[in-house]
Amino acid sequence: MATITRVCRSALRPHNSRLIGANLTRIAGISTSKKNKDTISLSDEVIQKEKVDTQENTAVTNKNWISWGFSYESEVKDNTTMHMTFFASVTLCIVTGGFVWAYMPDFRMIDWAQREAYLQLRQREAEGLPLIDPNVVDPEKFELPEDEELGGVEIII
Incomplete structure (x- = not known):
C-alpha cells in the first residue's frame, strides 16, 4: 500500500x-513494450480500390448494413430515401398538417352556434323574457290529439 x-x-x-x-x-x-506483431499494413490494392470506388460515386456497402427496406442494393440510396420519407411524413404531414388543422376556419359552424346562443340568452335577459320560450313552435301550426283519442295513455311532460 x-x-x-x-x-x-x-x-x-x-x-x-x-x-x-x-x-x-x-x-x-x-x-x-511496443507490439510490432499486432500492426498490419494495407496493401496498395485495397487503397487503390477504395479510391476508384469513391471516384465512380458507387456506394460501397458495409458488410453489417441492414436495409430500411427502401433499397436492398445501395446503402446510400436506402438511407437517403429513408431520411426523405421520414422528413416528409413527420415534418410536412404531422407538423404542417397539425398547424393547418389548428388554425383552419370553423367550417362546421360549431363555435358560431355557441356564440349565437350566448348572444340570444343575453338579449332575452335584457328584454326580461324567459330564457327558453315554452312556445318555441307556434301551437297553432300543429294539432294535438284530444283526450278521448289518447284513452288511458299516461303522458309524462
Missing part, C-alpha cells in the same frame, strides 16, 4: 515521469 501511495505521489511530479512506468510495471505487472 505504501509503494502505491509513493508511486501516485511521484506521478504528480513532472520530473519523475521515468519512474512512473518502472514502478507501475513492477507493482501492477503492466507491460509498455
